[in-house]
Amino acid sequence: MPLHQFLLIYNAATQRLIRANDLGDNTTGAVSAYAECEQQYRGNKDIEVVLIGSDSLETIKKTHGHYFGEVDPNEFFRTVKV
Amino acid sequence: MPSGPSELSPLPSKETVNRAGRRLAEWLYDSTVVIPDEEIDTLALHVYAWRAQHYGPLGLVMPMLRDWSDRYSTSNIKPSQRLKRFSQIIDKLHRHPDMKLARMQDVGGARAVLANRDEVERLHAKIRDTWGIHRTKDWRDDGRPDTGYRALHLMVAKRDQLSGEDRVVEIQLRTATEHRWSQVIMAAGERLGYSLKDGNGPDDLLEYFRLASDVLAAGDTDEPVGDELAERFIASRKKVRHYFPEKETT
Numbered sequence: 001m002p003l004h005q006f007l008l009i010y011n012a013a014t015q016r017l018i019r020a021n022d023l024g025d026n027t028t029g030a031v032s033a034y035a036e037c038e039q040q041y042r043g044n045k046d047i048e049v050v051l052i053g054s055d056s057l058e059t060i061k062k063t064h065g066h067y068f069g070e071v072d073p074n075e076f077f078r079t080v081k082v
Numbered sequence: 083m084p085s086g087p088s089e090l091s092p093l094p095s096k097e098t099v100n101r102a103g104r105r106l107a108e109w110l111y112d113s114t115v116v117i118p119d120e121e122i123d124t125l126a127l128h129v130y131a132w133r134a135q136h137y138g139p140l141g142l143v144m145p146m147l148r149d150w151s152d153r154y155s156t157s158n159i160k161p162s163q164r165l166k167r168f169s170q171i172i173d174k175l176h177r178h179p180d181m182k183l184a185r186m187q188d189v190g191g192a193r194a195v196l197a198n199r200d201e202v203e204r205l206h207a208k209i210r211d212t213w214g215i216h217r218t219k220d221w222r223d224d225g226r227p228d229t230g231y232r233a234l235h236l237m238v239a240k241r242d243q244l245s246g247e248d249r250v251v252e253i254q255l256r257t258a259t260e261h262r263w264s265q266v267i268m269a270a271g272e273r274l275g276y277s278l279k280d281g282n283g284p285d286d287l288l289e290y291f292r293l294a295s296d297v298l299a300a301g302d303t304d305e306p307v308g309d310e311l312a313e314r315f316i317a318s319r320k321k322v323r324h325y326f327p328e329k330e331t332t
Contacts, residue, residue, distance in 0.1 A: 003144055003163075012272055031137050031165070035130040038168045042126070048169070053144065054162035063162040063193050063261075071269035076262070077319075077326035080294050082312040 001055040005030040007037060008060075010067050013046035017067055020057060027053075093135075093245050094128040096184040102128035103183030107175040126168070132183060133165055136190030139240035139249045140165075143192055146212070147253065151194050154204045157258050159195040166191065177280065187217065187237050190251035195261045199302055202234055202255045209253060213238045216250055222260075223299075228281030229267065229288065230295030232260045259298045267291050274325060290322040 002025035009018040023030045034051040041047040050067075054060050065071045094102070102125040109115045109122065117125075140163045147161045166189050175181055196202050199222070209215065219235040226232075234255040239248040256264065267278050270291075276283030278291065293315040300307045307315075 003141075003148075015269075015272055027137070027141065031130075031134045034165065035127075035134075035168075038130075039126065042168075045169075048167060050164060050167050052162055052164045053140070055148070055160050059160040060162055062159045063195060064164070065265050066269040066272065071265045073266050073270035073273065074326045074328060076266040076270075076294075077323075078328075080297060081319075082297055082307050082315050 003027075003053050003055065005051060005053045006057060006060055007033060008048075008050050008052060008064075008067055009037065009041070010048045010050070011046050012048050015066075015069065017069070018047075022057070092131065094131055096182075099128055099132040099184050100182040102126075103171065103175050106172050110172055111176045129168060129171060129183065133168075133171070133189055135242045135244050135247075136249050136251055137165060138242045138244065139251045140190045140192060142240045143213075143238065143251055143253065147192055147194060147209075150205055150208050151196075154201050154208070155194065155196045156201065157195050157197040159258070159261075161192055161194040163190070163192045165189065187250045188235075188252040190249065191254060192251065193254045193256070195256050195258055198257055202257060205255055206234060206236065209236055209238065213240075225292065225295045225299070229279060230292035231264060231267075231279070232256075232295055232299060233264070257302050259302050260295075263291070263295055263298055270325070286318070286321045287325055290318045293318050 004025055005023040005027055007021040007023055007030070010016070011018055023033060030051060034049065038049045041049055052060050052064055054063065061068045061070050105117065106122070106125050106129065109117050144161065144163055151161050171183065171186065171189065174186065175183060194205060196205060202222075215236050216239045217237040221232050222234055236253045236255065237250050238253060239250050241247070242249045264279075271278035271283065274283070276287075278288065281288065293311065296311055297307055297315050300311070
């Protein structure tokens with residue numbers, strides 16, 4: 001499976017993912033698209049734009065799970081005990 | 083009208099890159115610093131151009147990292163890569179006034195999550211023997227003093243075709259347990275409005291995460307949790323309970 005680039009737009013204030021664009025495995029445009037999107041949101045401190053590459057969005061949900069609401073601090077607190 | 087990032091990617095010198103990063107950090111965090119919009123655009127494009135020079139090197143690292151991960155990892159999590167966000171770059175320069183952007187070593191980053199420390203060590207050896215390691219940050223045993231973050235970070239230098247020079251990229255190797263902790267401190271920080279992962283937030287909460295990291299590390303190394311650590315963790319956990327309110331169930 002080729003490496004795909006995903007452009008994520010995330011609202012950190014509401015902790016919601018606004019968009020996850022699969023830019024495919026043609027990587028030449030991905031870096032420019034990333035910078036252009038960041039420029040669009042420059043000045044908006046709530047919005048995070050990030051370019052992450054992996055085999056699938058499913059992997060990114062595991063490696064960068066907080067963008068997808070996949071991480072539950074309460075569950076951690078409840079289960080990490082001595 | 084400034085050119086788009088794709089058009090203005092020629093190669094700024096390291097001095098230009100350093101100056102651009104520093105000026106943007108001053109501008110963003112000091113309201114007395116006023117810079118015209120056109121100049122901000124130009125400075126930002128230098129930063130984008132510098133960041134773009136880490137994309138090719140990441141592309142050289144990832145195929146082998148993915149291949150080795152398939153061979154050595156039983157975590158069921160494939161590697162990923164990311165280019166550091168613009169705002170994170172500028173924020174880091176603000177937090178480290180002596181840091182130069184051209185020397186920032188995590189502009190391009192790859193992450194592999196492995197099941198345990200043996201697998202981390204196997205991948206570490208493979209990377210060391212194949213590429214050589216430019217610099218190592220090993221927080222596996224003691225954790226980072228400010229937060230308790232644990233992982234092995236390996237900086238490797240790879241050739242960037244845009245500049246014809248080597249650029250350093252960072253490979254993060256984490257056990258699944260270290261990764262879980264790391265994801266949680268980030269999510270908890272976001273929920274509560276603190277940058278806990280950078281060591282900013284209430285002392286009691288930071289202490290809790292440091293001790294939780296110590297407790298989890300004991301599990302990762304098959305060591306028993308010592309009495310003193312256990313007592314401190316239990317006391318700390320009581321103090322921070324209110325940060326983790328349970329939803330009422332009906």
